[in-house]
Amino acid sequence: MKLTPRISFYEASARQRVAGILDPGSFREILPPTEQRISPHLGMFGAPVAFDDGVVAGEGTLDGKEVYIFAQEGKFRGGSLGEVHAAKITGLLRRAAIRKPAAVIGLFDSGGVRLEEANAGEIGSTEIMRAILEVQRAGVPVIGLLGGSCGCFGGSGITSSCCDALIASEEARLSVSGPEVIETVMGVEAFDSHDRALVWRTTGGKNRFLFGKVVTLVDDHIPAFRAAASALIKPSEPLTVASLRAERARLAKRIDEYGSCTDARQIWQKMGLDADRVPDMTAAELTAAKPA
Amino acid sequence: MELPILLDQLFPEGHRVAVDDWLVSGEATLGGQPVAVLGSTNHVFIGIRESLALSGKLLDIVEKRPGIPIIMLVDNNGQRMALDEELLVLPEYIAHLLRAQQLARNNGHKLIAVVYGNSIAGGFIAFGMLADRIVSVPGAETSVMKLEAIARVTKMPLEKLQDLAKQVSVFAPGCENFFRMGGLHEMWTDDFSNRLQKILAEDDAQDTRAALGNERGGRKAAQAVIDEVRG
Amino acid sequence: MSSPDKVARRKEKLDRVAKVFGPSKVIPAERTVEFLELILSPGDRVVHEGDNQKQGDFLAEKLAQVDPKKVNGLKLAVSCIGLPEHLDLFENGIAEVVDFAYAGPQGGRLAELVGNGTVKIGAVHTYVELYARYFAELRPDVACLVAIDADAEGNLYTGSNTEETPALVEATAFGGGIVVVQANKLTDNLRRVDIPGEWVDFVIESPKPFHLEALFTKDPALLDETRILMAMMAMKAIYQKYLPKVLNHGVGFNTAAIELLLPTYGEELGLKGKACTHWALNPHPTMIPAIESGFVEAIACIGGEVGMEDYVASKPDIFPLGRDGSLRSNRFYGQMAGHFADMFVGATLQIDPFGNSSTVTADRLAGFGGAPNFGAENRARRHLSEAFLRAGAEAHAGEYMPQGRKLVVQMVETFQGANNPTFVERLEAWDAMKTAGFAVPPVMIYGDDVSHIVTEEGVANLLLCRTMEEREQAVRGVAGFTPVGLKRDHAMVANLRDRGIIQRAEDLGIRKSDVSRDRLAARNIHDLVRWSGGLYNPPSRFRNW
Incomplete structure (x- = not known):
């Protein structure tokens, strides 16, 4: 069996991802590395800095539509949220609230708050969250893409969940506490973070897709992410009591139905899927098999 | 600070606040006006069920008591760390709770968070950090991660971290540090009721924390970068 | 101790076992230590089956529990010193000398124990060198081996990881020694006989399958x-x-x-x-x-x-x-x-x-x-x-x-x-x-x-x-x-x-620009599964799906 070549999102750098998502040549970076907005804190720890503080932000077009985009660089300190890193994303979102592009696209690849800047990163992450909620109020949708090698955890996990829609590959991981953190705090019986299959079926793109937080599951192929993102651009739905009551009812029903499950396989079984097959299914196969 | 004492000092004009296990909810009178009170106690962990309980109360307030201020009382030990919670997508539940807070803000409610107990990491994000104003009272403890844990993860010697923590506010736990970073708008030591009325009278729901962090010297880069990118 | 009366000593040991356990080749797992004390004499050369992939972990654990007053001075021979129990034998005073080929995971502790005199090394070998010597001057008195399935007659299915079992069993069974096997399962229906029962003296059903390391899986x-x-x-x-x-x-x-x-x-x-x-x-x-x-x-x-x-x-x-x-x-x-x-x-x-x-x-x-x-x-x-x-x-x-x-x-x-x-x-x-x-x-x-x-x-x-x-x-x-x-x-x-x-x-x-991960036929383990048409089933720790 030969494989169809793929342009891996998982392996690409933040800049390669941005270039692959936007129309060729359309990207204009804001505060590019030449501007050298580095972390004012890492030096004190003797840690290396990056001229973009691990995040690329700017504007461009996607299928001709004007979009703003940011991309976390997992290869720099795990894509962690530091002061400057967070401020760039917040600034971009506030820019979008004023200028109203067709969408903001966020490429997440982050273990969460940068511990050397824990307070700045945590506060910064909530500034991003507020900015997302405000830009949505202005009608601009925020679309999150998950599939980087660092996953999307902690403050970034919550931030991405504030998006209007998420697109993920099966390689994506999304949760608040990372498996290593749960294992460290609660013990290996609570979560064996070395059991990679367990990690992925718990936090991975497929489980998130089957619950609906991820609306499109794609293969690890940048053009697939691009097509999915383009298809999801539509004005952000306003928050109303009715829409949030419906969201709440959906989340409560999930607890009623699956709250006693201790393994994703039990959930998939209950959903009527062949739980042993799910990990091996392609994005298209699982999309077809997903219960309505 | 103990919850009953806090309530009495915040609302000397009277309050009708019930505590159901960890969930604190009810109403109080402040300057002759009704305010909603919603919060948590007993250092609860914020998980999927806690998020829904809080969002349900918020939606009730928005629906039945349009526009009244919401005083959020913060005491939690962080997000609930468990495989079965993450299995059901905990970040989605927390984001839902944040969306409910934003709905209240959009509908004209003022959101004031009063940190009176612990306020840790994802728990503080879920309930407290997205308020319009965030204040602390004595006894409050805020943290992202303990220094011992930071030392373990970053492989930095604990002694060096403890040393650095005396010089900068950027990473170590504590309300003072959060205040200098702009993460707390005010730190109250007395006169809670009057201070609460005063802060409610401020007519600004903008997120001003980066500017505060800059003024106070704890976070000097963020506001400038935000402004540069926003354009 | 390959003394001339080896055949007589073998018979003596088998009689001892028969007296306590009866005529069956099957030994109950919970009595393994007692059994080992009957077939081991001080100074015996014991071959333990364990290489960089499979390890007879159950028998190693039980060997380390025998009473050093009854069993001591053993000469251990093992391809890979891969288990802590291998070295426990020395710390517990049961074994004195080890001949081996590889000590990957235990290499650090081995160096320490050799340094303080607890372990004497016979020699460091290559695998075939060690096997060859089992047929010459390192004839085993007792071999503790590993199988997937065994029947009551001692026939063994060793399957994919047969590896060194044939060499060890042949050197021992045809060298006057005693062959003991831990099997994952006792069954009447072997899918294939890899080792004939005639060469095997005793089988023990181990409580859990033997350890198998996915050593050759590279992501x-x-x-x-x-x-x-x-x-x-x-x-x-x-x-x-x-x-x-x-x-x-x-x-x-x-x-x-x-x-x-x-x-x-x-x-x-x-x-x-x-x-x-x-x-x-x-x-x-x-x-x-x-x-x-x-x-x-x-x-x-x-x-x-x-x-x-x-x-x-x-x-x-x-x-x-x-x-x-x-x-x-x-x-x-x-x-x-x-x-x-x-x-x-x-x-x-x-x-x-x-x-x-x-x-x-x-x-x-x-x-x-x-x-x-x-x-x-x-x-x-x-x-x-x-x-x-x-x-x-x-x-x-x-x-x-x-x-x-x-x-x-x-x-x-x-x-x-x-x-x-x-x-x-x-x-x-x-x-x-x-x-x-x-x-x-x-x-x-x-x-x-x-x-x-x-x-x-x-x-x-x-x-x-x-x-x-x-x-x-x-x-x-x-x-x-x-x-x-x-x-x-x-x-x-x-x-x-x-x-x-x-x-x-x-x-x-070769230009630097020619060098790219894009050239790899597979970029990750999942690609290997795809290449295999879904037949390759990698262990959990190698998956990210």
Whole structure:
């Protein structure tokens, strides 16, 4: 069996991802590395800095539509949220609230708050969250893409969940506490973070897709992410009591139905899927098999 | 600070606040006006069920008591760390709770968070950090991660971290540090009721924390970068 | 103790067991310690089955629990000191001497216990050397072996990971010893008999399946561009030049990179059908794309590999399958197949300026496993091949007696990690010699057996070196920024490069822009599963889906 070549999102750098998502040549970076907005804190720890503080932000077009985009660089300190890193994303979102592009696209690849800047990163992450909620109020949708090698955890996990829609590959991981953190705090019986299959079926793109937080599951192929993102651009739905009551009812029903499950396989079984097959299914196969 | 004492000092004009296990909810009178009170106690962990309980109360307030201020009382030990919670997508539940807070803000409610107990990491994000104003009272403890844990993860010697923590506010736990970073708008030591009325009278729901962090010297880069990118 | 009355002592032990346990060959697992105390006499030579893949962990655990007042002075022989219990035997005063081939995971503790006199080392061996000695002067009194299934008659199914069982059982059963087997399951329906029951004295159903390490599973996601560059240089400078048909690859990531480049770069170089057709190898998952692309005709399996069972079973022309359809490996034969191959490609932890290499360092007695056999110039080889003759022509040019030569390639990055150079002026094996009391340093592959060294800086062809000085400068000339590399004689190195003894990437026509992960036939474990048509079933810890 030969494989169809793929342009891996998982392996690409933040800049390669941005270039692959936007129309060729359309990207204009804001505060590019030449501007050298580095972390004012890492030096004190003797840690290396990056001229973009691990995040690329700017504007461009996607299928001709004007979009703003940011991309976390997992290869720099795990894509962690530091002061400057967070401020760039917040600034971009506030820019979008004023200028109203067709969408903001966020490429997440982050273990969460940068511990050397824990307070700045945590506060910064909530500034991003507020900015997302405000830009949505202005009608601009925020679309999150998950599939980087660092996953999307902690403050970034919550931030991405504030998006209007998420697109993920099966390689994506999304949760608040990372498996290593749960294992460290609660013990290996609570979560064996070395059991990679367990990690992925718990936090991975497929489980998130089957619950609906991820609306499109794609293969690890940048053009697939691009097509999915383009298809999801539509004005952000306003928050109303009715829409949030419906969201709440959906989340409560999930607890009623699956709250006693201790393994994703039990959930998939209950959903009527062949739980042993799910990990091996392609994005298209699982999309077809997903219960309505 | 103990919850009953806090309530009495915040609302000397009277309050009708019930505590159901960890969930604190009810109403109080402040300057002759009704305010909603919603919060948590007993250092609860914020998980999927806690998020829904809080969002349900918020939606009730928005629906039945349009526009009244919401005083959020913060005491939690962080997000609930468990495989079965993450299995059901905990970040989605927390984001839902944040969306409910934003709905209240959009509908004209003022959101004031009063940190009176612990306020840790994802728990503080879920309930407290997205308020319009965030204040602390004595006894409050805020943290992202303990220094011992930071030392373990970053492989930095604990002694060096403890040393650095005396010089900068950027990473170590504590309300003072959060205040200098702009993460707390005010730190109250007395006169809670009057201070609460005063802060409610401020007519600004903008997120001003980066500017505060800059003024106070704890976070000097963020506001400038935000402004540069926003354009 | 191989005294002349060995047969009588065997009978005496069997009678003791019969008196307590009755005539059955099946011993209840919960009485294993009591049983072992009956068949072990002080000073016995005990062979424990355990290599770098499978380990008879249940019997090892029970051996360590016998009463040292009853059983002591044992001479332990084990291919791989892989379990803590192996060394517990010494700390508990049960065993005195160990003969072994490899001590990977326990290497650090072994060095410590040898240093303080708790463990005496008989010798460090290669695998086949140790097996061979079991038939000569190291005849076992008792062998503790491992099977997947056993029946009440002692017939065994050892399956994919048969590995060394046949060698050990034969040396013991036909040497007056007692054969004890831990089996995952007792059953009346063996799918195949790998070992006849007549050779087996006792079987014990272990409470849980024996430990099996997925040692040969290398995640392509971890291959960086340095490794890809090295692989491309090796393929251009060596594979394409000599066209080795029969070869063995070591365990490491460097050779995994070559395996994954065969269907892409290897195809471009025209290797398909001309080289790399026959292998002595475990079923490496990274071989799947090359197999699917038609590069491979047959693989002699030294062992099995966890998760490869179904895929292997689907390739009866390539893998040695039994009539039942499952793999049977054989470590002894597989090692010999590699010994007589055209080429070996492996790695090491340290290389000195003369090309001597060792994985033994000052604080780790790691041993060598199969590398010295695979990686030794084979003076016993008489059959000819293109690669053998081409290498021989270079190595023996101008000599009176024409002969062939085996290709022995060491592929290493110049540094193992920051401040840890691979190239050193003096092997730490010299220090280990002192602490362990050896007469000579424990060298894995001698410099004069090595034909090529490949690093990220280039390829050194030692076959073309005519003097020790030339060999030394050839080694230094690819040793990068290590102290050994920095001490090179620049004029001599330039001369060696002119003569093609040292080749850099640019000399081989490989541009930096050619070096990319895009060339890998599979970028991650999941791609390997896709290549296999879903038949490869990797262990949980290698999945990210």
